[in-house]
Structure formats: structure tokens, C-alpha cells
Amino acid sequence: MPATVLAALPATLLATLARLGRDERAVRARAGIDASALSDPDARIPFAVHARLWEEIAALGGDVGLELGERLGTAALGVVGHAMSRAETVGDAWSVLERFRRLVLEDAVPRLHVEHDEAHVVQPLPARFARLRHPAECQAAATITTLRALVGARIDARRVAFQHPAPPSIAAHLALFGTRDLAFGAAVNELVLDASILARPNVRADPALRDYLVRRAGALEAELGDDDRIADRVRREIAAALASGEPSADALARTLGTSSRTLHRRLAVEGTSVAALLDETRRQRALALVEDPARSVGAIAFALGYRDATTFTRAFRRWTGTTPGAWRRA
Incomplete structure (x- = not known):
């Protein structure tokens, strides 16, 4: 069965492009996406269409990936993101994302592991994105800004690594991630943080709403069936x-x-x-x-x-x- 992605993700990308003053209609048209296909955030669109969208976004150049990631918010993950935003702690929010990774986009949801006092957020990306700089930068930017929103305070990365070569200027990267330990041409896309953040409470926690949204996400996941070989x-x-x-x-x-x-x-x-x-x-x-x-x-x-x-x-x-x-x- 061809891979699909939650429609909330490309819909939020396009809406955020518009807020950045970019011509999102032109980008959407070049990617071959009908606006009606994105009207329901719980709908599915083919991954191939989502990939074309990212290729068109990457063609805009500059630091568009970082700019998008800073502004996407959890809404880009649809019901999964809304459930994360009401989790009790950062660790609980991440467990919601891990649980429903297939509902969003299995191949692109970051993976978290803890080593000693460090939380490593590793960002695998589909092969089609391997040559593009902007999806990796968007994902890293979205991750750290989401974590900051959850705890209601600025947190900085210990170090950040990207597989792609360094862009002409990394000033925006240094400002966003708050660390000078920034590597390009690395073996893996990775964001490393203090592991203690996982225990920090979510300033907008609402356990009852979180549980309701998790049930909704579970129902959507069940609709996908068990076609995963x-x-x-x-x-x-x-x-x-x-x-x-x-x-x-x-x-x-x-x-x-x-x-x-x-x-x-x-x-x-x-x-x-x-x-x-x-x-x-x-x-x-x-x-x-x-x-x-x-x-x-x-x-x-x-x-x-x-x-x-x-x-x-x-x-x-x-x-x-x-x-x-x-x-x-x-």
C-alpha cells in the first residue's frame, strides 16, 4: 500500500508559508495539490505528493526550513499534535508522538533515546528527502520550538548535527538552537538536549483532554488497518x-x-x-x-x-x- 501522510502536515506547511509572506498558492499549484484535499486535517494524502511539496518549498531557498519549523507548532501533527500539547510532561508528550508515528508519517517522526544525561532526538528522513536541506532543518527547528512551548521557557540544545553541508550563513541556526556546537556533513540529523527536560511539566497540561485526543488518534489509526508489511x-x-x-x-x-x-x-x-x-x-x-x-x-x-x-x-x-x-x- 503506498505511503500516506496526515493532511494536517502539508496543510500547516502551506498555511505557515503564507504567514511568512510566500506565495503558498503558487507552491501548492506547482506541487500539484488541490486545496480541497487539505480541507480535512484527519484525511490522508499520498507521500509522493507531500514529497513534491517539499521539493517546491526547498526551491524557495534561504532559511525557509528553519523559518517554517519555528512557526509550525503542534497543529502540523493534527490530532496527535493536539494531544501532545495537553500531555502532563514533555516525556508524556513524546510518548504520544512515538505511539502514533504511523498516523503522522512513519518514516519522518524523530526517534528519541537517552544516554546518560542527554536526550538524543535522531531525525531519520525518507530517501527522497536525503538531498534536501530544508526538511531536516524544519524538523529540528519544529522540535526545539515545540519543546519550548511545552515548558513555557527557552531551552537550548547542547549540540545539533545535520547530514547536509553547511549553508552560506549559519547565523540563524546559532540563534535558534542556542549552541555553537553545530555540525554539518554529519552522519545523522540529530538534536541533543539535557535529558532532564523530559520530566518537566507541560504548562498547558490537561489530562482529560489529552486522553480524549489520544482516543481520537487511536480511532484514526485503526482506520489505517494493518497493511504494514x-x-x-x-x-x-x-x-x-x-x-x-x-x-x-x-x-x-x-x-x-x-x-x-x-x-x-x-x-x-x-x-x-x-x-x-x-x-x-x-x-x-x-x-x-x-x-x-x-x-x-x-x-x-x-x-x-x-x-x-x-x-x-x-x-x-x-x-x-x-x-x-x-x-x-x-
């Missing part, structure tokens, strides 16, 4: 894990709450394997990343979980019959 879930987990190295079948199985043996058996029923999905995911992302001439072969290899550039180049030649450098020059 295990292969699709494995692809998503591989994409999220690659920057930390090549994920093993055992690690993937643990993440998916099953055993390695069961995972292999279920994938075999669908006519595939962990190795095949890993290779497919790497190939798709490699072809997107290599289009960006500012990314070195070594940086691409690292982002795809390879030990070194030589191993990546060997794989790229197997996929395409040529080297990354020759592919770029063709």
Missing part, C-alpha cells in the same frame, strides 16, 4: 539505524519486538531478507546522496553505515556499474 517496518528501522553502523538482524528483531528467527521467517514469506532490504535501503539513499556534489564519498559511506569509502565504492559499482565520482560526472 514486516518488510516495510524493517526498511524503516534500517534507515534509522544506518548512521550508527550496519544493523544486525538480531538488533532489528529486538527493535521490532520479535526474535531473529521469526523475523527471518516472516521476511521469507514476503520474498525478501534482512540482507536484501539493507542493500536496497543503502542503494536508494546512496543514489539520492551522491546527487549532492558537496558531500564527499567518505561522508556518504559513513552515513550509510559502511566501514570506509572503499567498501561503499565497491557496493556502488555493483549497483550501478560505475563509481560515485563517475556517476556524478555523467
Whole structure:
């Protein structure tokens, strides 16, 4: 079943563009989106349409991703965002997002893990977004501004990393994230914060309303059915894990709450394997990343979980019959 996204997300992006003084109607038209398709925030639109919208937004240039992220608010996540805004704590709000990630857009919802006193918000993005700067910057900006809104105070990041090369100026990034520990060309898109923020209370908490909205989100999720194949879930987990190295079948199985043996058996029923999905995911992302001439072969290899550039180049030649450098020059 083709991937879809909650209509609230593209609708809020376009509305925010209009508030920024941009011609949102022209952007929407170029993306091929009918306004009526966005009238119901709980509706679904094809991911391919959402991706076209982001490509048109990226073409606007400047710091449009940051500008959008600062202003989107939780409304961009529809009923899930409204439930988050009424959660009791920041940690509770994040658990709502994690629970309903499939309802929003499975491949693009940030993943949170805590290491010692740090909360790491890792931002996997669909392969089609890999060569675009602005979706990653929008997501990071939206994350930190949402957290600030929840606690009712300014909080700053400890460090921020983006996979894309640095833009001509990073002044807006420094001002927004409040840290000078800002990296570009990194292996992963990541926002690192003080973990204590997860326990902080939400200044607009309303437990009863939160529970009502969670039930509504659950009903919408149930309407999606259970069409998600295990292969699709494995692809998503591989994409999220690659920057930390090549994920093993055992690690993937643990993440998916099953055993390695069961995972292999279920994938075999669908006519595939962990190795095949890993290779497919790497190939798709490699072809997107290599289009960006500012990314070195070594940086691409690292982002795809390879030990070194030589191993990546060997794989790229197997996929395409040529080297990354020759592919770029063709």
C-alpha cells in the first residue's frame, strides 16, 4: 500500500508559508495539490505528493526550513499534535508522538533515546528527502520550538548535527538552537538536549483532554488497518539505524519486538531478507546522496553505515556499474 501522510502536515506547511509572506498558492499549484484535499486535517494524502511539496518549498531557498519549523507548532501533527500539547510532561508528550508515528508519517517522526544525561532526538528522513536541506532543518527547528512551548521557557540544545553541508550563513541556526556546537556533513540529523527536560511539566497540561485526543488518534489509526508489511517496518528501522553502523538482524528483531528467527521467517514469506532490504535501503539513499556534489564519498559511506569509502565504492559499482565520482560526472 503506498505511503500516506496526515493532511494536517502539508496543510500547516502551506498555511505557515503564507504567514511568512510566500506565495503558498503558487507552491501548492506547482506541487500539484488541490486545496480541497487539505480541507480535512484527519484525511490522508499520498507521500509522493507531500514529497513534491517539499521539493517546491526547498526551491524557495534561504532559511525557509528553519523559518517554517519555528512557526509550525503542534497543529502540523493534527490530532496527535493536539494531544501532545495537553500531555502532563514533555516525556508524556513524546510518548504520544512515538505511539502514533504511523498516523503522522512513519518514516519522518524523530526517534528519541537517552544516554546518560542527554536526550538524543535522531531525525531519520525518507530517501527522497536525503538531498534536501530544508526538511531536516524544519524538523529540528519544529522540535526545539515545540519543546519550548511545552515548558513555557527557552531551552537550548547542547549540540545539533545535520547530514547536509553547511549553508552560506549559519547565523540563524546559532540563534535558534542556542549552541555553537553545530555540525554539518554529519552522519545523522540529530538534536541533543539535557535529558532532564523530559520530566518537566507541560504548562498547558490537561489530562482529560489529552486522553480524549489520544482516543481520537487511536480511532484514526485503526482506520489505517494493518497493511504494514514486516518488510516495510524493517526498511524503516534500517534507515534509522544506518548512521550508527550496519544493523544486525538480531538488533532489528529486538527493535521490532520479535526474535531473529521469526523475523527471518516472516521476511521469507514476503520474498525478501534482512540482507536484501539493507542493500536496497543503502542503494536508494546512496543514489539520492551522491546527487549532492558537496558531500564527499567518505561522508556518504559513513552515513550509510559502511566501514570506509572503499567498501561503499565497491557496493556502488555493483549497483550501478560505475563509481560515485563517475556517476556524478555523467
